[in-house]
Amino acid sequence: MEEDIAVDKEMYQRLVGRLIYLSHTRPDIAFAVSLVSQFMHQPKEAHLQAALRIVQYLKGTPGRGILFKRNKMTWKSKKQSVVARSSAEAEFRAMAHGICELLWLKIILEDLKIKWDEPMRLYCDNKSAISIAHNPVQHDRTKHIEVDRHFIKEKLDSGMICTPYVSTQNQLADILTKGLNCTHFERIISKLGMENTYSPA
Incomplete structure (x- = not known):
């Protein structure tokens, strides 16, 4: 052909x-x-x-292009190094990586003497991933991602981050x-x- x-x-x-x-x-x-x-x-x-x-x-x-404003969001597109068993697990692992990015940004803000006490928002369009993050009960399906689960739960409990749901349309x-x-x-x-x-x- x-x-x-x-x-x-x-x-x-x-x-x-x-x-x-x-x-x-x-x-x-x-x-x-x-x-x-x-x-x-x-x-x-x-x-x-x-x-x-x-x-x-x-x-x-x-003439189309992105205009960088002070309230712009950040994004990162990267293939995960392991195979996820479900879309919720893939989103959950992405949440852990997103939190690491937020912590890095917080350190930069502190170096610039900018104080930020409000929870940093990590938007997610997967309700199952948000549920796993907030639910302290261990599920069989999350045993292999326990490190990520404890890491995310710790940051949620401390009020450092929040995970508002965003619909797929938005x-x-x-x-x-x-x-x-x-x-x-x-x-x-x-x-x-x-x-x-x-x-x-």
Whole structure:
């Protein structure tokens, strides 16, 4: 098949490398770029066409970009090093990593002499993961993640963090991890503070 034809690897890597760099200010392409970047070692014609569709999208939205404001959120997209047994477990492990990031930010604020006594918010769209975090009763399904569970529970009990539930419809991080329909995609882009610099003021 034509889609299975190998393409110039170096050319593909240069193109995708530039897209990865651009995705830092264009989170609207982050998910698509993460998909095409998985084929850097053996790119085929289908992968190149997918990368070129991202370029075509960028050409159609040249003025769009993220405006960094003082109340911006942080995000991180990373494959977990272990296989999760459920989506709740995957979210729970991600919560533990998120808390580590929050603790790091708190240390930076303290170094800058900025006092922050309110609980830091760690939003989660998985009710099961939030339930596991708050429930002190040991479940069979959480035995293998006990260290994470105790770590999260300790931070919750101390009031250092809180875990408000956010519905999937309002989960901004979905743009980084999922293919979304056009309406949902555009709504999240506007919530991220992405603005078109070419639009009239």
